[in-house]
Amino acid sequence: MIPFIIRRLILIVPVMLIVGTITFLLLHVTPGDPAAVMLGPDATPAQVEQLRDDLGLDEPLLVQYPRWISNVVKFDLGRSIFLDRPVINAILERALPTLQLSLYALIIAIGLGVPAGVLAVLKRDTLLDRMLLILALSGTAIADFFLGMLLILLFAVVLQWFPSGGYVAFSADPVEHFRAMFLPSLALGISIAGLPARLIRTSMLDVIQEDYVKVAVSRGLSPWVVTTRHVLRNALIPAITVFGYTLGDLLGGAVVVETVFSLPGMGQLVVNSIARRDFPVIQGVVMVIAVAYLLANLLVDILYVAADPRVRVDRVSR
Amino acid sequence: MSVRPGVRSRPSGWRADYQPDRRRAWYVHLLRSPVAIGSSAVLLIVIGASILAPWLAPKDPNHIDPVVRLMPPSSEHLLGTDDLGRDILSRLMFGGRVSLVVGMFVMVISAGAGTVFGLVAGFYRRLDGLIMRTMDGFMAFPGVLLAIAVVISLGARQSSVILALSLVYIPVVSRLMRGMTIVIRELPYVEAARALGLRDRVILRRYVAANAISPLIVQAAFIAAYAILAEASLSFLGASVNPETPTWGNMLRDGQRLLSRAWWMAVAPGVVLFVTVLALTLLGDALRDALDPRSSERRTDGLPK
Numbered sequence: 001m002i003p004f005i006i007r008r009l010i011l012i013v014p015v016m017l018i019v020g021t022i023t024f025l026l027l028h029v030t031p032g033d034p035a036a037v038m039l040g041p042d043a044t045p046a047q048v049e050q051l052r053d054d055l056g057l058d059e060p061l062l063v064q065y066p067r068w069i070s071n072v073v074k075f076d077l078g079r080s081i082f083l084d085r086p087v088i089n090a091i092l093e094r095a096l097p098t099l100q101l102s103l104y105a106l107i108i109a110i111g112l113g114v115p116a117g118v119l120a121v122l123k124r125d126t127l128l129d130r131m132l133l134i135l136a137l138s139g140t141a142i143a144d145f146f147l148g149m150l151l152i153l154l155f156a157v158v159l160q161w162f163p164s165g166g167y168v169a170f171s172a173d174p175v176e177h178f179r180a181m182f183l184p185s186l187a188l189g190i191s192i193a194g195l196p197a198r199l200i201r202t203s204m205l206d207v208i209q210e211d212y213v214k215v216a217v218s219r220g221l222s223p224w225v226v227t228t229r230h231v232l233r234n235a236l237i238p239a240i241t242v243f244g245y246t247l248g249d250l251l252g253g254a255v256v257v258e259t260v261f262s263l264p265g266m267g268q269l270v271v272n273s274i275a276r277r278d279f280p281v282i283q284g285v286v287m288v289i290a291v292a293y294l295l296a297n298l299l300v301d302i303l304y305v306a307a308d309p310r311v312r313v314d315r316v317s318r
Numbered sequence: 319m320s321v322r323p324g325v326r327s328r329p330s331g332w333r334a335d336y337q338p339d340r341r342r343a344w345y346v347h348l349l350r351s352p353v354a355i356g357s358s359a360v361l362l363i364v365i366g367a368s369i370l371a372p373w374l375a376p377k378d379p380n381h382i383d384p385v386v387r388l389m390p391p392s393s394e395h396l397l398g399t400d401d402l403g404r405d406i407l408s409r410l411m412f413g414g415r416v417s418l419v420v421g422m423f424v425m426v427i428s429a430g431a432g433t434v435f436g437l438v439a440g441f442y443r444r445l446d447g448l449i450m451r452t453m454d455g456f457m458a459f460p461g462v463l464l465a466i467a468v469v470i471s472l473g474a475r476q477s478s479v480i481l482a483l484s485l486v487y488i489p490v491v492s493r494l495m496r497g498m499t500i501v502i503r504e505l506p507y508v509e510a511a512r513a514l515g516l517r518d519r520v521i522l523r524r525y526v527a528a529n530a531i532s533p534l535i536v537q538a539a540f541i542a543a544y545a546i547l548a549e550a551s552l553s554f555l556g557a558s559v560n561p562e563t564p565t566w567g568n569m570l571r572d573g574q575r576l577l578s579r580a581w582w583m584a585v586a587p588g589v590v591l592f593v594t595v596l597a598l599t600l601l602g603d604a605l606r607d608a609l610d611p612r613s614s615e616r617r618t619d620g621l622p623k
Contacts, residue, residue, distance in 0.1 A: 014451045015454045015455050015458065017455075018451060018452055018455030018456075019455045019458050019459070021455075022455055022459070023467075026468065026471050027471065029468075029471050029472060030471045030472070031472065031473060034471075134600075137596065137599050137603065138596055140599065141543065141547070141592055141595040141596035142588075142592045142595075142596075143550055143551065143554075143570070143588065143591055143592070143595075145551065145554055145574075146570060146584070146588035146591065146592065149570070149573070149577055149584050149588065150588070152577060153578075153581055153585075157577065164577075164578075248457075248458065248459070248460045248461075249460060249461070251460055252462045252463050253460075253462075255460070255462070256551050256554070256555065259555065270463070270466065270555075271555050271556065274470060274555060274556050274557050275556060277470065279470070279471070282466065282467050282470055283467065286459055286463050286466075286467045289459070289460060289463060290458040290460075291458075293458050293459075294458050
């Protein structure tokens with residue numbers, strides 16, 4: 001167990017370095033002077049020169065690159081001139097709504113997707129199975145922000161059951177917090193629910209062919225007991241790891257959906273930065289989310305091995 | 319928006335061996351599938367309406383007419399007008415051009431480049447680590463966020479959007495093709511080709527790539543679907559083509575502002591986007607069933623968006 005974790009940790013280092021390199025390069029592929037682009041056409045040459053100096057753009061890349069990497073390791077993602085503060089502070093302040101939205105959406109996606117997948121297996125090769133598949137594909141095909149707008153139209157404009165946007169801190173008012181978070185979580189949750197549904201279905205269809213399932217059936221256990229106790233349990237673990245790869249999609253989706261519901265999360269930070277061409281903030285958010293994704297997957301892999309010792313050998317070499 | 323088809327590192331369910339009898343029948347299978355016929359028809363309508371937009375569109379998509387602003391759908395404006403009095407149907411038809419061009423180019427570029435990287439990584443073990451760790455690095459970024467960052471750096475142009483989204487999907491294709499290559503590489507006919515003294519390039523093209531083509535085609539259909547969805551997200555967030563050009567995404571952005579006053583402004587582009595992406599996804603699914611008979615029972619690759 002411990003050697004596995006150590007090997008897995010070592011493997012993550014080059015990927016992290018590549019993530020850092022890609023993020024660094026993002027600023028430097030800009031055609032023209034990034035400082036001039038950021039400040040816009042109204043800036044004086046002196047202001048541009050000042051910003052070039054602040055960002056260290058006049059130094060050779062070979063000096064800038066190691067400095068960027070060593071700063072990132074120290075959690076220093078630079079300063080935003082528009083916000084007039086360190087990027088990492090701005091991100092940390094905005095992280096909570098995004099994380100909450102992702103968590104609630106994950107719960108909804110699993111709550112909808114897993115039962116749908118189980119149902120599809122129980123009723124496999126029937127019309128219901130086909131319908132569930134098309135439903136799962138529809139969930140994937142609808143833009144999550146458009147689904148959010150439809151939910152606003154129905155539940156906030158017409159029925160007026162939920163607020164159409166805004167954020168209430170959990171500590172301020174837990175009930176209002178969940179009321180405000182319900183529609184965005186539902187939009188994001190539905191749009192990714194198709195994935196756990198299909199993963200569970202596939203994984204269960206794999207497990208159903210195992211001998212122990214045949215034994216369970218021949219012992220006369222009811223289909224329900226066989227499905228839940230023997231098939232689903234064994235199907236969950238592989239489904240969970242594949243699902244780990246999509247945690248990035250969850251975070252990325254949260255960033256888009258929260259802009260529809262005016263949640264003050266990292267997405268809003270990114271969208272505001274797009275209009276201002278605030279590179280350091282965009283770089284910072286992209287970097288932080290990529291690292292969060294890598295760490296989440298590391299955790300999933302470790303849990304996976306902890307739960308199922310059989311995979312210890314071949315998991316590492318994928 | 320999460321927009322990256324997930325890929326299993328180990329392809330399962332795809333045949334790696336050559337079976338000519340099945341290969342001949344794939345289009346027959348496709349023609350018998352009502353889902354495939356239906357989704358192809360929908361796609362043809364969308365593609366036709368977009369290509370013929372300059373001739374078919376009832377109005378000039380950028381013609382501003384304050385007199386008819388925020389008109390609900392009527393016989394004069396079939397899908398209504400927006401807050402500047404522009405005809406929504408006409409804007410949708412022109413907006414389709416951006417979506418389809420982006421979807422097509424991203425599909426071709428990422429399938430092409432991803433195949434090369436995947437074949438090389440799978441065939442030459444020494445390059446495998448370097449290539450695949452780089453791909454892992456790219457895949458650590460949520461697709462839309464990486465694309466936003468690239469578009470902002472390169473400038474908001476259609477070519478930047480295409481490049482940005484290709485960077486998102488190249489790793490997906492690379493992983494798929496590397497997995498296929500590793501399986502095919504060990505098969506007897508590759509050994510035989512090697513024994514005949516064929517060059518690596520020929521083996522890769524004629525034996526490895528040729529036998530990995532079916533999953534690639536299916537993956538390409540999904541990539542086109544998700545690239546269109548991702549472009550809409552970028553436009554929606556204001557990180558795509560020039561905002562003067564109508565796109566489904568920036569129409570949705572305009573619609574969001576006036577959601578409670580003019581629902582049709584958001585619903586029209588949203589539904590067209592949904593129908594187009596769903597049709598491509600269903601077509602991809604039908605292609606998978608047609609190209610690989612085994613997968614209809616065990617649909618293996620779970621595809622997240």
